[in-house]
Amino acid sequence: MRAIMFRPMWIRIVCIMFSCLLIISSFPNLDVRASGITVTIPNSSFEDAGTGIPHWTTHPTYGQNTATVSNERAYTGLNSMKMVDTSSTASLARVSEKVRVTQDEEYTASIFAYIEQGSIDVWLIFYNGTTETVVAPASVTPTLSQWTKRSITAKAPSGTNQVAVMVYSSLASVTTAYVDDVSIGQTVRNAGFEDPLSGTWTVSSGAAVSTQQKTGGTYSLKLDDSSSTTASYAESSNVPVTSGSRVGASAKIYPFSGSGLSIHLLFKNSTGTVIKDVVNDFTGAASQWTPVSVSATAPTGTASVSVYLTTGTTTSMVVYADDVSLDRPIEYNLGTQITNNPLDGAVFGKDASGNTDLMYVGSSGFPSKLVVYDARTGELVDDQNLNQTEAVWGMTVATDKSVYLGTANKKTMFRYIPGTVSTVNGKKVITGSSLVPITLPTGMDVIWDVTAGSSGKVYGGTSTSGKAFQYDPTGGTVVLNNNQPIVSGLDFERSIAYASDTEVYMGMGPTSNATIIRFNPTNGTQSTISPANYGSTYVLGLDYISNGAASKVFAKLSAGPMLVLDSANGTLDTSLSGVDSLGVSTKHPSDDKVFYTKGNNLYSYDISAKTESNLGDVGGSAVGYTFLTDAGNTYLYAALKSGKVLKYLLAATPTIDTTTSFVIPESPTKIRSLVNGPTDKIYTSGYLRGGMGIYNPDTAEETRYKGAGQAENMTTIGNNLYMGIYPGAWIKKYDTTSTWNDTTNPSILFQDIDGPPYHQDRPFGMLAEPLLNRLYVGSVAGSGKNKGSFTVYDLSTPQQVTTINDIVYHQSVISLAYKDNKVFGGTSVYGGIGSTVDATEGKVFVWNTTSANSTPVPQFVPAPGRKVISDLVVGPDGKIWGLAEGNSSGNSSHDTTADLFIIDPNNPDAAHTTVYSDKFSSIPVTWQGGKMVIGNDGNAYVSIGAKLYAVDANSATKDAVVLVGAGVSLLTADKYGDLYYVKYETNLYKYDK
Structure with missing residues (x-):
């Protein structure tokens, strides 16, 4: 508004x-x-x-x-x-x-x-x-x-x-x-009180226009209640409205003395009789203008509605009102809030003619992109949207020049067949290319990695069923291992490398020790060449380096090191620390070396000598390599995350050239979390590649930043926005009064619960308590683990951190609320990706902030038969309101519905919890489900099951009506009471009540 x-x-x-x-x-x-x-x-x-x-x-x-x-x-x-x-x-x-x-x-x-x-x-x-x-x-x-x-x-x-x-x-x-x-x-007539009240407003004796206070124009309405027994009031003209219409009224209020004012919607039938009175009792700060609103759905039989402003009858007061509005709510599409252009992967190949060297870049977004450049000049020749995909995980170039991209969405692999590059009007363009989506069989939802085989074939590793496949453009997809997981119980094949038609290497997980499998696609035999236990859950990357009898497998582990293994027997040659590039290059055509980066520095590894060398600063981390010949010399070409093409000559006098640049086009980013943050601005964080959008409700100004990581949730104390970052459950602090730079602001505040013994990953529960200067964080464990944690961060000096692991047995902590020195935590039975689910019902636990809590912490099931307590808030009645989703009871009605429940915070147990069953529509949920806010009109608003609801807090049955019927997720509100939510994943919407 x-x-x-x-x-x-x-x-x-x-x-x-x-x-x-x-x-x-x-x-x-x-x-x-x-x-x-x-x-x-x-x-x-x-x-x-x-x-x-x-x-x-x-x-x-x-x-x-x-x-x-x-x-x-x-x-x-x-x-x-x-x-x-x-x-x-x-x-x-x-x-x-x-x-x-x-x-x-x-x-x-x-x-x-x-x-x-x-x-x-x-x-x-x-x-x-x-x-x-x-x-x-x-x-x-x-x-x-x-x-x-x-x-x-x-x-x-x-x-x-x-x-x-x-x-x-x-x-x-x-x-x-x-x-x-x-x-x-x-x-309504005379909404700004610039005209006489007679004929436009029906008023009591204590109501009059006034010039003493106003928000605009010359006049406002003054309600002077000098009596403590008789209220002063003003009622607007009647405005026609039909039954079932959603109506919102607002005004600006300036309490001058005393406190308390009510704004009503009076719904009337055709004879003028009030058939429903909807009220919001407002108490605002003295001597300042504050917005107040009320909204409701017109009941059956409604013919008109009016706005009614009235003081209380228990105390004398003087209050001013101005700028009354009465309208149907409006839904605004505020558009994309976050864009990114990450360099997620790069491979090199040639155009159809074989005359132009091409660099292919995969960039995550929604949609993700395949961007094609002249490898030698950095000129963009093609830009393709990978529709309905949010991430590019694997890329390879097949022997027939086709480029394959494994994606994070819907079993889809893309095949790009390059055309021919030519120069038109001084600009290089590629013509005759095609992009074809290839849908894989059921269970192969995420394609983590792809590698080129012989005769145009490619191999790929997938999840969520731990299967691998071979794709032949002439014969289609074949699921390896007789359509079974490569290793039973390991659902993620995160990496894959081709050695020959009878030798393919696969990195499996999640497990306590990274597992590498040597697999024969022709007969299905396999053997394990896992290294010693490095405490890694996954093998994030594999490269097979052909070198005759001394061929090697380079394995990048999730715990950090890159291992160099003998491909014949899996014995360890060496462990390389600090490697942050996306794999290693192939072997130099005339030397026994491969190349990679650590930070901004280029390194080589001598396969025979088993030694590495620092070759110097190249200004960025590498994500893809090739070797090209210029003037008879062989150069290493690499795509750098800095947006440069590295050209390196291995010689007696080496040369490093990074003068060639390339630009990746921006792409919209999905919104992962949404909050009302410092200075009442609306903050959004991006999915997968992070980034932040900031929307100012007062000016409609939008600000976008890159970096900081994927915040699963955020919360605020003063001018600081605290972000719960995945992976690793890191906590970052963004000081909104200082310049954003993604290195020191947001700064890393805490990062101690991602490793042993806690192994936390996703901080969905984020709660700030300003008076205590504390953060409370509920988290989901890492892949393969199901022990969520509850962590108390004392932000005072010296800072203290208390973590209670597995506070609710084998459940994740995903929602938090604070009331009367108690933190209420809501859980999900689901743990990290690939973990065992052995709990049946989501719980609420109670943490006393003023005393030393000992485990087990008091806990109970607030909504029987539900798996996920997706949100907790302090309701308009001062009680704890919550949302419960998921069916664990076998009750078929629970399959597509969700419950509202209300806990008495003074007696937090099942006996003092009221459940309003099957109140909302629902969809399957694990961690991030429904969200709820309490409006300044006294209603509760709920985003759940892709819909937006209004809940009448004053009705005995907590009646809920649908405001927006599809595509809705997340929810917050601004100081004016207007609602903000995400629609269709990338766009921020505003519901102006």
Whole structure:
């Protein structure tokens, strides 16, 4: 309800009135009052793309004919109206059909606009016979490059009986903009109290307009309750509304003396009788303006609604109110919040002609990308979206020049067949390429790695069933090992390397000791060549280096070292520490060396001598290698994460050349966590590659940063945002008053629970307690482990950390709430990826913050038959409200539903918990499920099962209504009570109540 909305007070500032010829319309008039507060006018979303712009006309005064129906952008649907005003001396306008109005009533017109340059405004034209009264809004600097709502409110002048909406680009503005979802409707009279109260508001004797305090304009409403027994009140005019409509009212309140004010929605039937009174009792800080709101769904039989403001009857008080609004809630698409362009992998090959050396880069995002460059110049020749994928895990180039990409999504491997590179108008382009998705069999959900075999074949390792495959473009996919896991009980084949058609190496996990398998694809025989126990869960990377009888396998372990193993018997040659490159190069064509990086330094490893050498700073970590010949010399080429191409000459006098650069295009990033953070801004963290988006509700300003990692959840104390980072359950602190730099801000605050004995990975439970200056963190264990932890971080000096591992036996801690010196923790029966599930029901435990807790900590099942306690909050009644999901009872109704439960914090046990069963729709959940916030209107709002609900906290059965019916996840709210959630994974949405 803030910066991106135009409130009624603005129309009081500017009102331009003049007469001109009546616009003759051949279309029938429509009754704006027929459908309630807001009605849609014909072709309001421009989906009708017939001749011209159907149902919209030009205006004789506001010239140019440069508006069209466009499918380039749309707020909803497929089309919008594109307005291109190329003149700085002439205006551009389009006028809707007219609708009937009632004189002296107030009406609001709204549009959604995406302004690339210039300015677009919405005007109202009232009609009285042949006379027009044109009302323009106040001048407001527009927000560019995002969909924003622009509105205007005005009273229908005496004698007028029709109104039309005009979308307008001014004389001075050169504009390119898109307009969508135009609407007009009735609102309360005298919403800013600039006119006399008589005839617009019904008031008590203690109510009057006042100039002493105001948020805009000249006047506000003053409610002076000098009596402690009689309330002072003001009720707005009635506004038509139909049953089932969601209605929201808001006002700004300034308590001057005393405390307590209530804002009501009074729903009335056709005779004017109140059939439902929805109230939000508000107590705000004295001597400052504070927003207050109330919202509800109109009950059956509703004909109208009014806004009712009243003081209490127990104490005398003086309070001011201003800028009242009454409208249906609006859902805004605030768009992508986070973008990234990570260099996740690179391989080298040639174009179809064989004349151009190509560098292929895989970049994660949603969608992920395959980007193709001239390897020698860094020029981009192709940019392909890998639709519906979020990560590129493995890449290889087959013997037929095809490039294969293993992805994190939906059993999909992509095959890119390169075309031919040519130069057109001085720019290199590739033509004739194709990108083909290949769907693998069931169980092969994530393709971790791919490696090239003979005759165009490729091999790949997958999860979640620990299977490997061979793909032949002439014969399709063959699941190896007779369609069975390579090693029973190991569900992740994280790495794979090809030696020959009878020898393929596979890195398996999760396990306490990294497992490497030598597998024969022709007969299915296998042997284990696992190294000594290095405490690694996975083998993250494998490279087979052909060197005759001295061939080697380089194995990168998840615990850190890279091992060099003899391929014949698995004996260890050496262990290389600090290697952070993505694998090693092939063997140098004329030397017994392979290459890799540590930090920014290039290293070589001499296979025969079993020694490594530091070759110098190259400015970045390597992710892919090849050897190319220039002027008779053999050079190592490597793609560096710094965006450089390394060209290294191994010679008596070595040379390092990193002058060639390449740029990876940005791609949207999925949103992993969402919170209201410091200074009431909305913070989002990115999935897989991190990054942060910050949205300012007051200004609609968006800020984006890269780095920091994937925050599973976040919480706030003062100006500091605390982030729970995966992997490793690290805790980072972002000081929002200092510059973001991803090295020292956010800074690493704690990183002690990822290793033994705790092995924690995902901090989903994040709770800050400012008075105690503590963080409470609930976490999910690492892969293969099911003992979640609860950790107390004392942020005072000296800092102290207390971790209680397995606080609820073999469950993860994913939700936390604080009330009256108690932390309430909610659990999930699911542990880390690939772990054993041996618990049946999610629990709530209670941690006393003022005394030394001893284990076992008090715990109980709040919602029998449920596996996951996905969220806990302090409810509007001061009790602990929670969400419970997942079916562990065999009750079929639990398969697709979730429960609401309420705990008495003074008696936290099952006997004092009320369960509202099957309250919401649900979908399968392990760790991250439903989210709940308490609105400043006293309602609870729940994002669960891909839907957004409002829960009537005052109803005995906690009635829930669906506000948004699909695509919803996560949830938070701003200080105004407006809701924010993620829709379809990458876009932030705002529900303006």
